[in-house]
Amino acid sequence: MTKTNTEDYLRMYTQMVRIRTFEDNANQLYLSAKMPGLTHMYSGEEAVAVGICEALTDDDRITSTHRGHGHCVAKGAEFKEMFCELLGKAEGYCRGKGGSMHIADQSHGNLGANAIVGGSMGIATGSALRAKLQGSDDVTVCFFGDGATAQGLMYEVMNMAALWNLPVIYACENNGYSEYTKTEEIAAGSITARAEAFGIEAHQVDGQDVLAVNELTQKLVARARKGEGPFFIELMTYRYHGHHVGDINREYYRSKDEEKDWKENRDPIVRFRGYLVEQGIATEDEIEAINAAVEKDATDAVAYAEAAAYPDVSEVDMHVFAA
Amino acid sequence: MREITLSQAVNEAIAEEMRRDPTVFLMGEDVAEAGTPFKVLSGLVEEFGTDRVLDTPISEPGFVGMAVGAAMTGARPIVDLMFGDFIYLVMDQLCNQAAKQHYMSGGKLTVPMVLRTNMGATRRSAAQHSQSLQALVAHIPGVKVAMPSSAYEAKGLMKTAIRDNNPVVIFEDKLMYQDKAPVPEEEYLIPFGEANVKREGSDITFIATSSMVQVAEKAAETLAAEGISAEVIDPRTIVPLDEATLLASVKKTSRAIVIDEGHQSYGVTAEIASRLNEKAFYHLDAPVLRMGAMDVPVPFSPALEDITVPTPEGVAANARKLCAGEMIYAA
Ligand SMILES: Cc1ncc(C[n+]2csc(CCOP(=O)(O)OP(=O)(O)O)c2C)c(N)n1
Numbered sequence: 022m023t024k025t026n027t028e029d030y031l032r033m034y035t036q037m038v039r040i041r042t043f044e045d046n047a048n049q050l051y052l053s054a055k056m057p058g059l060t061h062m063y064s065g066e067e068a069v070a071v072g073i074c075e076a077l078t079d080d081d082r083i084t085s086t087h088r089g090h091g092h093c094v095a096k097g098a099e100f101k102e103m104f105c106e107l108l109g110k111a112e113g114y115c116r117g118k119g120g121s122m123h124i125a126d127q128s129h130g131n132l133g134a135n136a137i138v139g140g141s142m143g144i145a146t147g148s149a150l151r152a153k154l155q156g157s158d159d160v161t162v163c164f165f166g167d168g169a170t171a172q173g174l175m176y177e178v179m180n181m182a183a184l185w186n187l188p189v190i191y192a193c194e195n196n197g198y199s200e201y202t203k204t205e206e207i208a209a210g211s212i213t214a215r216a217e218a219f220g221i222e223a224h225q226v227d228g229q230d231v232l233a234v235n236e237l238t239q240k241l242v243a244r245a246r247k248g249e250g251p252f253f254i255e256l257m258t259y260r261y262h263g264h265h266v267g268d269i270n271r272e273y274y275r276s277k278d279e280e281k282d283w284k285e286n287r288d289p290i291v292r293f294r295g296y297l298v299e300q301g302i303a304t305e306d307e308i309e310a311i312n313a314a315v316e317k318d319a320t321d322a323v324a325y326a327e328a329a330a331y332p333d334v335s336e337v338d339m340h341v342f343a344a
Numbered sequence: 345m346r347e348i349t350l351s352q353a354v355n356e357a358i359a360e361e362m363r364r365d366p367t368v369f370l371m372g373e374d375v376a377e378a379g380t381p382f383k384v385l386s387g388l389v390e391e392f393g394t395d396r397v398l399d400t401p402i403s404e405p406g407f408v409g410m411a412v413g414a415a416m417t418g419a420r421p422i423v424d425l426m427f428g429d430f431i432y433l434v435m436d437q438l439c440n441q442a443a444k445q446h447y448m449s450g451g452k453l454t455v456p457m458v459l460r461t462n463m464g465a466t467r468r469s470a471a472q473h474s475q476s477l478q479a480l481v482a483h484i485p486g487v488k489v490a491m492p493s494s495a496y497e498a499k500g501l502m503k504t505a506i507r508d509n510n511p512v513v514i515f516e517d518k519l520m521y522q523d524k525a526p527v528p529e530e531e532y533l534i535p536f537g538e539a540n541v542k543r544e545g546s547d548i549t550f551i552a553t554s555s556m557v558q559v560a561e562k563a564a565e566t567l568a569a570e571g572i573s574a575e576v577i578d579p580r581t582i583v584p585l586d587e588a589t590l591l592a593s594v595k596k597t598s599r600a601i602v603i604d605e606g607h608q609s610y611g612v613t614a615e616i617a618s619r620l621n622e623k624a625f626y627h628l629d630a631p632v633l634r635m636g637a638m639d640v641p642v643p644f645s646p647a648l649e650d651i652t653v654p655t656p657e658g659v660a661a662n663a664r665k666l667c668a669g670e671m672i673y674a675a
């Protein structure tokens with residue numbers, strides 16, 4: 022185990038814990054009626070966002086989804102600005118204008134969450150087109166759910182990405198459900214075969230295994246930088262909460278046993294923690310210290326965001342047009 | 345009379361029409377077991393089965409296009425578009441395909457379909473789940489547009505829409521699904537193009553659509569206490585528009601404010617105001633005023649969102665000025 026690997030591994034662990042902790046706090050804000058509107062929790066899918074984003078630099082771009090907090094944290098965002106955004110405060114990443122479903126973090130290459138399912142596929146592919154046209158070696162990752170594979174836009178842009186060898190990686194987070202419907206009821210045939218039909222190299226990977234996700238992504242990113250893209254990854258994963266925070270009674274579409282199985286037997290954080298300890302990369306005490314530090318960071322950020330100011334009403338018609 | 349919610353009213357209307365006409369079927373995302381995220385369609389799949397209540401993938405242009413084809417060949421589809429904001433995705437199917445078939449075929453083809461969707465801000469749903477896009481559709485010849493203002497209208501207009509031989513888009517206000525209103529047990533239909541005078545008055549006319557009817561009624565209430573008598577009219581359908589009722593009212597009161605939750609510029613309010621100007625100009629004592637949503641994407645922050653839509657206070661304030669002969673826009 023080299024020193025750099027140790028650091029990388031600990032950062033991956035920390036980032037996954039940060040996502041889980043962020044979501045637990047966001048859910049609490051919703052339950053205590055402090056957060057306006059609804060939000061979609063990323064808990065359970067941490068290894069996907071972290072495994073991928075840890076293979077990227079700040080110059081690489083991502084596009085995110087309605088379930089976007091995980092992507093945002095994994096791409097390097099700060100809790101303070103994120104919680105401020107979720108509460109509609111002026112110091113949020115989008116000055117309170119976007120909220121959970123539109124959170125974007127330009128400074129780390131996050132082009133934004135999107136409330137239109139599949140709505141960012143054009144944006145991601147366009148970002149990759151720009152990279153190619155301008156001779157830049159950055160890569161764009163397009164996150165989307167299994168449900169989004171039903172959008173026609175996906176097939177239009179994959180076709181062009183393949184024709185023009187664009188540096189884009191389509192990352193399909195297959196969490197088994199599209200809202201309240203099982204994936205097999207809304208997606209015929211194989212998901213990876215959709216990309217393969219365009220001659221796009223496609224992989225399926227265990228989305229609960231952060232190392233597997235990271236290793237694969239590193240390879241694909243390196244190849245995409247050399248003009249060998251596009252690529253497609255189907256990441257098999259699971260969302261722990263309901264479709265959104267208000268989706269509490271969900272047994273009519275998803276059994277408690279199934280949820281229990283994923284949480285108890287395949288949790289990406291528990292799995293990776295066990296691996297780190299077993300391999301002697303970190304001790305239980307060190308792990309606990311990381312968890313505590315993240316927890317404190319979140320508690321402080323929530324307190325800060327709760328006390329922070331709303332945007333002044335004069336901001337309402339700012340930013341409709343760019344200067 | 346019994347009171348039911350707007351959501352129940354829509355559900356009843358669809359169930360009654362599905363019992364009456366076997367060619368009526370329903371399709372959309374999570375419409376079957378889940379009964380839509382707003383639970384408006386709960387119970388229908390149990391009664392009518394999955395052959396007539398179809399859960400679709402998230403393929404809006406695809407299933408709206410299929411509804412057009414099914415409608416052209418003998419079915420009466422009701423398509424559920426989960427949020428009105430998704431209408432942008434289906435514009436080609438709705439406006440290039442559905443809207444024009446009858447005309448382009450010289451009256452030979454018909455597209456008897458209903459697209460039911462929603463509108464309305466202040467739910468903290470941000471810019472892509474809060475828009476009121478009725479003007480966009482109303483602009484296209486060949487599509488009818490209904491905007492129910494209560495459970496009573498929701499039921500009667502839905503039944504008429506299902507029996508209409510044209511594409512009809514119904515915009516329900518998503519904040520009103522739980523609002524109750526008296527709805528008769530007996531069957532009734534509300535004809536398209538018949539405005540409803542909700543409140544009679546003599547000093548000023550408020551023409552308001554959907555949720556804005558409540559806003560106008562509250563403003564009228566406030567003004568009544570001050571001696572200003574406001575008439576409130578709900579057009580119920582903006583295509584076709586009951587111009588006669590609106591003109592008669594404005595000729596009587598000599599002043600009007602038009603209120604709709606769509607963006608103010610190039611919107612429903614602009615269209616109605618300009619018709620009143622064209623056809624009742626010499627009866628007017630003040631310019632007809634438009635009150636729509638601010639011309640900004642709907643912001644997430646509650647501090648900003650709430651000021652983007654017309655309020656009873658805002659309507660009352662403008663009405664006072666108009667009735668006092670004050671100018672709202674100085675020359
Ligand atoms: C174009 C569009 N259609 C429908 C919706 C409503 N909606 C929001 S999330 C969602 C399910 C998305 O499923 P998936 O892509 O698998 O993502 P997941 O929620 O599972 O992460 C739907 C139907 C939407 N936001 N946009």
Ligand SMILES: [Mg+2]
Pocket residue numbers: 166167168194195196197198199200
């Ligand atoms: Mg999914």
